[in-house]
Amino acid sequence: xxxxxxxxxxxxxxxxxxxxxxxxxxxxxxxxxxxxxxxxxxxxxxxxxxxxxxxxxxxxxxxxxxxxxxxxxxxxxxxxxxxxxxxxxxxxxxxxxxxxxxxxxxxxxxxxxxxxxxxxxxxxxxxxxxxxxxxxxxxxxxxxxxxxxxxxxxxxxxxxxxxxxxxxxxxxxxxxxxxxxxxxxxxxxxxxxxxxxxxxxxxxxxxxxxxxxxxxxxxxxxxxxxxxxxxxxxxxxxxxxxxxxxxxxxxxxxxxxxxxxxxxxxxxxxxxxxxxxxxxxxxxxxxxxxxxxxxxxxxxxxxxxxxxxxxxxxxxxxxxxxxxxxxxxxxxxxxxxxxxxxxxxxxxxxx
Amino acid sequence: xxxxxxxxxxxxxxxxxxxxxxxxxxxxxxxxxxxxxxxxxxxxxxxxxxxxxxxxxxxxxxxxxxxxxxxxxxxxxxxxxxxxxxxxxxxxxxxxxxxxxxxxxxxxxxxxxxxxxxxxxxxxxxxxxxxxxxxxxxxxxxxxxxxxxxxxxxxxxxxxxxxxxxxxxxxxxxxxxxxxxxxxxxxxxxxxxxxxxxxxxxxxxxxxxxxxxxxxxxxxxxxxxxxxxxxxxxxxxxxxxxxxxxxxxxxxxxxxxxxxxxxxxxxxxxxxxxxxxxxxxxxxxxxxxxxxxxxxxxxxxxxxxxxxxxxxxxxxxxxxxxxxxxxxxxxxxxxxxxxxxxxxxxxxxxxxxxxxxxxxxxxxxxxxxxxxxxxxxxxxxxxxxxxxxxxxxxxxxxxxxxxxxxxxxxxxxxxxxxxxxxxxxxxxxxxxxxxxxxxxxxxxxxxxxxxxxxxxxxxxxxxxxxxxxxxxxxxxxxxxxxxxxxxxxxxxxxxxxxxxxxxxxxxxxxxxxxxxxxxxxxxxxxxxxxxxxxxxxxxxxxxxxxxxxxxxxxxxxxxxxxxxxxxxxxxxxxxxxxxxxxxxxxxxxxxxxxxxxxxxxxxxxxxxxxxxxxxx
Numbered sequence: 014x015x016x017x018x019x020x021x022x023x024x025x026x027x028x029x030x031x032x033x034x035x036x037x038x039x040x041x042x043x044x045x046x047x048x049x050x051x052x053x054x055x056x057x058x059x060x061x062x063x064x065x066x067x068x069x070x071x072x073x074x075x076x077x078x079x080x081x082x083x084x085x086x087x088x089x090x091x092x093x094x095x096x097x098x099x100x101x102x103x104x105x106x107x108x109x110x111x112x113x114x115x116x117x118x119x120x121x122x123x124x125x126x127x128x129x130x131x132x133x134x135x136x137x138x139x140x141x142x143x144x145x146x147x148x149x150x151x152x153x154x155x156x157x158x159x160x161x162x163x164x165x166x167x168x169x170x171x172x173x174x175x176x177x178x179x180x181x182x183x184x185x186x187x188x189x190x191x192x193x194x195x196x197x198x199x200x201x202x203x204x205x206x207x208x209x210x211x212x213x214x215x216x217x218x219x220x221x222x223x224x225x226x227x228x229x230x231x232x233x234x235x236x237x238x239x240x241x242x243x244x245x246x247x248x249x250x251x252x253x254x255x256x257x258x259x260x261x262x263x264x265x266x267x268x269x270x271x272x273x274x275x276x277x278x279x280x281x282x283x284x285x286x287x288x289x290x291x292x293x294x295x296x297x298x299x300x301x302x303x304x305x306x307x308x309x310x311x312x313x314x315x316x317x318x319x320x321x322x323x324x325x326x327x328x329x330x331x332x333x334x335x336x337x338x339x340x341x342x343x344x345x346x347x348x349x350x351x352x353x354x355x356x357x358x359x360x361x362x363x364x
Numbered sequence: 365x366x367x368x369x370x371x372x373x374x375x376x377x378x379x380x381x382x383x384x385x386x387x388x389x390x391x392x393x394x395x396x397x398x399x400x401x402x403x404x405x406x407x408x409x410x411x412x413x414x415x416x417x418x419x420x421x422x423x424x425x426x427x428x429x430x431x432x433x434x435x436x437x438x439x440x441x442x443x444x445x446x447x448x449x450x451x452x453x454x455x456x457x458x459x460x461x462x463x464x465x466x467x468x469x470x471x472x473x474x475x476x477x478x479x480x481x482x483x484x485x486x487x488x489x490x491x492x493x494x495x496x497x498x499x500x501x502x503x504x505x506x507x508x509x510x511x512x513x514x515x516x517x518x519x520x521x522x523x524x525x526x527x528x529x530x531x532x533x534x535x536x537x538x539x540x541x542x543x544x545x546x547x548x549x550x551x552x553x554x555x556x557x558x559x560x561x562x563x564x565x566x567x568x569x570x571x572x573x574x575x576x577x578x579x580x581x582x583x584x585x586x587x588x589x590x591x592x593x594x595x596x597x598x599x600x601x602x603x604x605x606x607x608x609x610x611x612x613x614x615x616x617x618x619x620x621x622x623x624x625x626x627x628x629x630x631x632x633x634x635x636x637x638x639x640x641x642x643x644x645x646x647x648x649x650x651x652x653x654x655x656x657x658x659x660x661x662x663x664x665x666x667x668x669x670x671x672x673x674x675x676x677x678x679x680x681x682x683x684x685x686x687x688x689x690x691x692x693x694x695x696x697x698x699x700x701x702x703x704x705x706x707x708x709x710x711x712x713x714x715x716x717x718x719x720x721x722x723x724x725x726x727x728x729x730x731x732x733x734x735x736x737x738x739x740x741x742x743x744x745x746x747x748x749x750x751x752x753x754x755x756x757x758x759x760x761x762x763x764x765x766x767x768x769x770x771x772x773x774x775x776x777x778x779x780x781x782x783x784x785x786x787x788x789x790x791x792x793x794x795x796x797x798x799x800x801x802x803x804x805x806x807x808x809x810x811x812x813x814x815x816x817x818x819x820x821x822x823x824x825x826x827x828x829x830x831x832x833x834x835x836x837x838x839x840x841x842x843x844x845x846x847x848x849x850x851x852x853x854x855x856x857x858x859x860x861x862x863x864x865x866x867x868x869x870x871x872x873x874x875x876x877x878x879x880x881x882x883x884x885x886x887x888x889x890x891x892x893x894x895x896x897x898x899x900x901x902x903x904x905x906x907x908x909x910x911x912x913x914x915x916x917x918x919x920x921x922x923x924x925x926x927x928x929x930x931x932x933x934x935x936x937x938x939x940x941x942x943x944x945x946x947x948x949x950x951x952x953x954x955x956x957x958x959x960x961x962x963x964x965x966x967x968x969x970x971x972x973x974x975x976x977x978x979x980x
Contacts, residue, residue: 069810070810071806071807071808071809071810071811071814072807074651074806074807076647086816087816091814092810092811092814093806093814094804094805094806094807094814094815094816094817095814095815095816095817096647096650096816096817096818097816097817097818097819097820098643098646098647098673098819099643099669099670099673099819102639102640102643102670104640104643105598105635105639105640105641105642105643105644105647106643106644106646106647106650107647108598108633108640108643108644108647109596109598109643109644109645109646109647109648109649109650109651109653109655110647110648110650110651110806111647112596112631112633112644112647112648112653113595113596113647113648113649113650113651113652113653113655114651114652114653114805114806114807116807117651117806117807134636134637134640135636135639135640135643137636138635138636138640142633330631330633331631334628334631334632334633335626335627335628336627336628336629336630336631337622337625337627337628337629338627341595341596341629341630341631341648341653342595342648342651342652342653342805343652344593344595344629345593345772346593346770346771346772348629349590349593349595349620349629350590350591350593350766351590351591351619352766352768353765353766353767353768355619356587356591356763356764356765356766359587359764360575360577360763360764363577363578363579364401364573364575364576364577364578
């Protein structure tokens with residue numbers, strides 16, 4: 014729903030990445046979300062991450078459900094195929110797309126209504142299957158497009174803009190993702206681009222189910238006093254466990270801080286995640302520890318952000334299914350059809 | 365003993381096995397059916413089973429039919445093999461007068477439990493097995509083979525043909541082979557020594573099977589998916605469709621692994637529900653793979669939102685719907701043709717979908733493969749409309765055939781080269797006047813050909829639009845596309861009566877064998893009917909002309925609400941008075957006797973007062 018065309022002009026001195034693309038090549042249409050929406054910051058972080066990783070924009074498939082968050086794939090990677098599917102069903106469509114062509118990068122964009130309510134089942138099952146994807150939930154605790162109803166991630170006791178208090182318990186998608194076996198689990202805040210961009214980069218480089226919960230205040234319906242997803246609330250209650258740098262092949266490893274607080278994690282594709290640890294006790298390889306840490310801090314009213322868990326040796330649905338390297342969508346009759354001679358034998362066995 | 369003489373028939377009778385579910389009887393019963401086939405005599409078997417796993421009654425009915433009538437015969441059982449005490453009374457009552465009752469006579473039964481107008485054949489099966497085997501499992505399994513052996517003597521079958529079948533089944537497993545053959549002869553020898561063999565019902569060698577094969581429709585459709593190039597299958601278990609996905613899995617394991625690397629050229633996912641299975645199919649097809657799901661009525665209900673997306677966003681999808689009796693959970697293990705309306709117009713808003721109606725496993729194979737070409741050519745959902753009767757029963761049909769020269773029709777896909785040449789790409793642009801636009805696969809070209817797929821309204825270049833004219837332009841093109849489909853789907857097959865007639869009959873799917881047989885019965889009553897077997901929706905123009913050429917046309921189907929008739933009336937603007945519904949919907953397969961009786965009654969009335977004269 015874009016009414017204004019973006020100018021194609023680029024400054025001649027604009028920064029280019031390894032492929033010669035500028036960040037403008039990763040942009041999409043102009044956002045139609047409310048000015049100041051947290052989701053637009055996430056869009057900017059996705060653009061930044063793809064630019065930094067020198068991804069060919071058209072090799073990304075952007076798949077979303079329905080809702081404010083699910084509209085955002087139109088606002089980044091304009092040369093990628095996008096698919097705005099059915100409410101709550103992004104995970105199944107993404108799974109099918111991934112099965113058809115394992116070579117593309119799959120970016121699933123969803124919201125808290127889309128993933129924690131109507132699509133809770135699909136969210137859970139895509140995670141437990143280990144689909145190789147970056148699954149981002151733009152979490153504002155509220156239904157924006159239908160004007161401000163609570164979603165299932167809204168905290169108990171939080172107040173809606175109309176003054177209604179939520180009496181239902183919240184679903185913590187990060188906790189669920191950890192339990193279901195996601196191999197890369199992170200939480201961030203739309204207002205913290207420094208933390209979010211490397212988290213997205215690490216997720217894209219991760220081979221397996223990567224889940225990122227991004228708290229993204231809804232400036233129209235969930236940014237008031239009494240809301241637990243407002244900018245002020247999140248800033249006050251944020252407890253970051255680490256800061257992340259993603260090091261690709263061309264980057265030298267720089268350890269610019271106290272070496273004792275930096276941990277390097279090497280993923281399957283050779284990329285390295287440098288974790289600058291803020292909480293010295295935090296071990297991102299300990300799934301059980303991560304779950305306990307999360308629960309403890311939640312009980313204290315704190316929102317833990319950072320890379321909470323990563324399994325650098327993760328594998329994905331394709332390895333579970335032992336599929337061929339060549340994408341299934343490129344196999345033809347010669348690969349797939351056994352022919353009449355085999356059918357003759359089958360016929361003979363049926364007499 | 366009553367006056368009723370024992371039945372006497374060669375190669376034309378019905379045997380019904382009454383068993384306990386989970387007792388291992390299925391393979392012995394199938395062995396019986398195949399043994400009859402090896403005599404060159406056609407059979408038509410049917411599983412009749414409840415929605416349970418173990419302990420409840422199950423029946424296997426074998427129609428022995430040298431004449432080749434493959435529909436259910438109906439009208440009772442000629443030889444009842446009563447192995448289930450739980451259903452004894454009903455089973456005994458279901459025997460035709462003069463028929464035969466075969467039972468396990470180990471324990472004496474009161475005479476009140478028998479009928480005096482049937483021939484009772486007692487074989488002490490439990491006593492024989494208990495004296496031969498000590499292992500309880502063996503006792504159970506071999507009891508089935510022992511009754512098969514006894515039946516072979518009673519029906520004058522050639523034991524060598526059965527031994528040959530057992531030999532094929534247990535090839536390389538010599539121990540199992542010899543013990544099964546031994547059990548067969550235990551039963552056979554006991555019968556020969558203690559009973560008057562053969563009885564009035566006999567199997568005599570004939571040459572009526574030819575090169576035909578014996579296969580379940582679900583298995584044939586699964587092979588069709590393999591041959592049709594399906595690479596992604598996402599499904600959720602539901603009777604009676606589960607065996608289709610399982611058969612696809614088995615065929616792929618044998619036929620679709622790379623010989624060098626051992627890796628799979630397919631991906632099968634058992635989804636969490638039907639919403640996810642159709643979602644995966646849509647995602648995979650959007651991304652250029654041939655994908656399908658298998659389901660039944662309740663699954664179709666759940667899938668409808670995605671089916672609307674497939675229709676409106678124009679994404680190929682193949683849904684194999686093995687129909688069962690509805691509505692709601694209905695009768696999960698009983699057959700009906702009851703999802704025509706649900707599938708033809710599935711989803712909210714104005715939608716229409718392509719349906720294919722195979723009559724038997726051979727067509728299930730062909731149509732399953734064709735469904736993938738059609739889905740990609742038409743970029744929409746294609747339903748393969750099977751039913752439990754075709755899907756879960758072995759049916760004699762012509763051998764499966766494949767043309768090795770055939771290439772898959774991948775439809776209108778714009779490649780990177782075409783985009784590079786400067787071809788105008790509008791995702792929803794009707795470039796050829798057939799209503800079918802070009803699509804691109806994700807990842808095709810760095811700067812050209814990408815688009816945003818959505819279920820919301822959009823213009824010819826896939827740009828979001830809520831303008832009335834733009835919306836109307838798009839949905840009118842979808843109608844044009846549906847018209848294009850008419851000439852692509854399998855055409856109806858017409859067979860005219862020997863003499864010119866004013867009356868016709870339309871039928872489809874699993875009704876075909878009963879209809880073919882009914883024609884003979886009706887001719888014997890002096891009724892001539894031209895036949896049209898519909899094989900797909902949208903209807904080819906020959907459907908309307910067939911109706912126009914006849915005063916009255918009977919529409920025979922297996923549902924309560926005359927769904928095919930509704931579709932014909934609705935889509936072709938036919939005066940409903942001209943289409944006489946003949947409806948069978950109790951969950952059992954339709955029979956020739958039912959069709960002949962229903963049509964015969966109508967025809968007799970027409971002969972008395974033709975409607976034309978009555979109203980003029």
